[in-house]
Amino acid sequence: MTSRAVILGLGISLDGYIARRDGSVDFLVMDPDYDWMAFYKKIDVWLLGRKTLNDALKMQGGKDFDSQGLRTIVFSRSLEPGNYKGCTVTRDEPAEVVRQLREQPGKDIWLGGGGELVRSFLEADLVDRMDLGIVPTLIGDGLPLFPAGFPERKFKLVESRAYPKTGLLTVSYERVR
């Protein structure tokens, strides 16, 4: 067993949405001073829910998923397990997938949404860390990062940083078990 951490990493609106109802994320800003590579270097696998994958594919116009060079695993009960649009589809439970990943050496594991998959991971207490980027906009409605319906989970604030150019606020939390 390795100690590969599961990191929930996402940009969100100030009212906690990862996307608008139609899946678009135009309200997100990428601050020029935010070091995306520092996050990217920590991870080598990307976990996604099927709806989030579909929204991303729609935005990309139907081509294969742009996995950023990462191994990408998609959780779905409707798709056939195996290769799909440049990803690996699984019907396994999150705990089983994480267990299997931890049997192999590797970097940390990026949990990249959407909300329903995040809820499953929180139910199973699989989220070790959260790296969130909060943009200074209330969008009023959308797809929540934390849809209701999981047990209380305490975290520890380990870092926060404000980015003056865009008003982005990044926060990092570690699970307290």
Add this chain to the structure above:
Amino acid sequence: MTSRAVILGLGISLDGYIARRDGSVDFLVMDPDYDWMAFYKKIDVWLLGRKTLNDALKMQGGKDFDSQGLRTIVFSRSLEPGNYKGCTVTRDEPAEVVRQLREQPGKDIWLGGGGELVRSFLEADLVDRMDLGIVPTLIGDGLPLFPAGFPERKFKLVESRAYPKTGLLTVSYERVR
């Protein structure tokens, strides 16, 4: 007209709730280094929704509302306008109440919840500033600070501060119009 700002000021869980479903707020922490008086000194009136008032009265065991020495105005369509449990009940729209307050000299105006009143204020674009304290706990369900259903509102991040003893993170935003 004075420039009395409407400040939305509340503690919230990391998943954006101001209270549990039953109105309890046991998950909130008051960090010993947080300067509550600095906020308190800026304001002289407290705006509340009727449900939030009722939850507070329930927690206090049925006595008059502990208004902390502030003039407290409660928005309600079911209660009779006038004095009630140490508060002033109004049936006026938020914009009208704010307009009347601004005709008088005074300090800033504290919007203290709940979510439904916050949504009304955001619909009418009456929130000038937000001072939020985010505790490092996902509670999984509760009463949201920002219930869905208002237009997009952009803000500017003006301050953020981490409190290491409890993991509280305070953030201040100003409305960009």
